[in-house]
Amino acid sequence: RQHCQSHLPPHMIPSFFIIxxxxxxxxxxxxxxxxxPLPSFLSMHLTNHDELLLPKNETEIIIHHIWCDLLKQTQILTNTNIFSIGGHSIIIMQLFHQYKIEFHLETNALSISNLFQHPTIIHHAQLIQQSINTTHTLNDYPWSSLHLTQARASFAQERIYLDxxxxxxSNKTTMNNMYVIPLLYRISSxxxxxxxxxxxxxxxxxxxxHNILRTALYIDDTNGTIIQHSLDAHIILNDDMKSCGLTIINVHNDxxxxxxxxxxxxxxxxDLFDLSKGHVINCHILRHCGCSQDDISCENDDLLSENDHVLIGVHHAMFDGASTSIFIRDLSLAYQSDDSLFLDENTLNxxxxxxxxxxxxxxxxxxxxHSQLESYNMACSLSLPVDRQRSSTGQRSGLASSAQITFDxxxxxxxxxYASSHHLTLFQLGLSVFHVFLFKLTHGQTDLCISSINANRYRNELVNMIGMFVSTLPYRVELDPHCSFDEVVEYVQEKCLSILEHSHYPLQHILRDLHLTQSNVSFLETMFDFISMQKDIGHLSLNDADLEQVSLEQSVEMSKFDFSLTFVYNPSSDHNQLSCSFVCSHDLFEKSAVSKAARRFQYMSEQLFQTQSSNISVMNVSSSISKLSLIVPEEAEEMELVVFHRLDNIANEGMIVCSLSHCFIKVVVS
Known part of the structure; x- marks a missing residue:
């Protein structure tokens, strides 16, 4: 530890060491x-110095217990940076709400941004001591089961249902299920x-x-409200496999x-789903048969073999990304016990x-x-270089033009x-890069407003619940063309932290307050997301059989937005841990145009994050973002050959305009 302290900044010093x-x-x-070996505090030998960093007062003890519970640890030193032991923005949100309940804090007595900026138990205890107040507010009381079977749909459900x-x-839509979440697993051993x-x-x-997996959604004809109705399991489920959406498909050799x-x-x-009848989940077993379609020898076989696939499809109105690990865990437990899962009637649903x-x-x-968006020109769309204009009716085919990037x-x-040294979440850094890319791609558009999603599981009661919690929020960034990338990052981080405290505010309310509807908002057409892969969703165990998750190919990819970028970080991978994909509407963009956009984004990212050993011109992150280039090296080389080597009558003067598909050169003839 002393050696690390002499060479590393404090935030990069490991919390503990394993020899x-x-x-x-x-x-x-x-x-x-x-x-x-996985790090474990149980195996640590605490030095005298470490013993001094254990919780010392009641506030620190309570905070320490909350941290250990959320992070699945048994001991955490009070000076440990939460981001160094698996903490992230969702954990901070959960801490924020649990602190309010545990210490009886007023709604505005504690700031999420302060929790981010001072991410240790000691600092959190100091912040809470400054904010102690015994007044309860409406948001602070514990949520409990209301024993309901019918109620108004959630804001997230309403948004997806209406979209x-x-x-x-319409007839233009060629994809029948735009809001299906597919989970594909292959029997690996x-x-x-x-x-x-x-x-x-x-x-x-x-x-x-999980009641939500047998919940119907429909519009109440009397008042136009979207209703969710939890159906009785005994009525919709029986011994017939198809009653719960399970289908066996035999894939034959021919x-x-x-x-x-x-x-x-x-x-x-x-007919994959029928929301009005509560058919919101299904399971298809793809069984490989070593026979022809005329042979029925495998039709009655109850056993699966290696390389058979299990495809689970869930409607997004009932299920989000964080629900996957909960579903897989319970499916594994139910199969292992071969019995019904424990049901608690008082559980929050x-x-x-x-x-x-x-x-x-x-x-x-x-x-x-209102303060975030009141001066934004909602009629102004991003000046993206599209290949085709969108339909005047707003209807979509759902088809995608996509391109993938894998960073070395x-x-x-x-x-x-960079994220670690600047105390950033990966989401904040990725969002900063995307905003700079849009600034360059739109030829200097500075008032950029796009959408991103927030997990929105901000209370402990919601952590182990299957459902759709994700909120869609606008991220408006007003860039100065002369500012540096470091300054952009700092600005975007502050923006993200301020939004976190208000991320539960429904998109419908944001639009209603601005007198807008979901179908005519420009910022909803450009989307950003950052996904950090979790180990537990990539693996399913059914007793002695292991199933690994299989990524779906582009053939089943759909586009809900005009232009979207998704980063994926897989820390368990030995190589190429960071990748991203552009998924754009084929109604607007050809695949070749999206591929070139992805290549430009990759090149710009390499300018920002390559080391000096790279042959790519590395940009100083303290320099103006205007100096970044979207002209990839092969284009620059071709232009140099054409303009300065092959044509003798062209003066050394030119202007280059870069778009998604082409680079146009204006030359002056001498």
């Missing part, structure tokens, strides 16, 4: 990270066997436990369709959350969002180091 005799290697002689009905319901009947019972058990094509056809079935959400006091957030290890390390 190994040797590092585990894989067959190629490289370090096998998967075999490295599906308005933008993706098995010491025993997987029984389809047992999997069916486990699937039923999960649906029975079926020449590619697996992705089969999956694409399944996900595009017009999603329908209860919806009711509490509608009665929360959100007056402060209304003022915040050097760029990834530089990206992560």
């Amino acid at each position: 190994l005799d040797k590092l585990p290697l894989n067959q190629n002689g490289k370090i096998d990270r998967k075999l490295l 599906e009905q308005i933008r993706f319901s 098995m010491n025993g066997h997987i029984s389809i009947t047992r999997l069916h019972h486990a699937f039923q058990s999960v649906i029975t436990k 079926d020449y369709r590619h697996m992705n094509e089969i999956i694409g056809e399944i996900l595009n079935q017009s 999603y329908i209860d959350y919806s009711v509490h959400e509608h009665i929360m006091d959100i007056s402060l957030s209304r003022e915040f969002w 290890d050097e760029t990834c390390a530089s990206f992560l180091n």
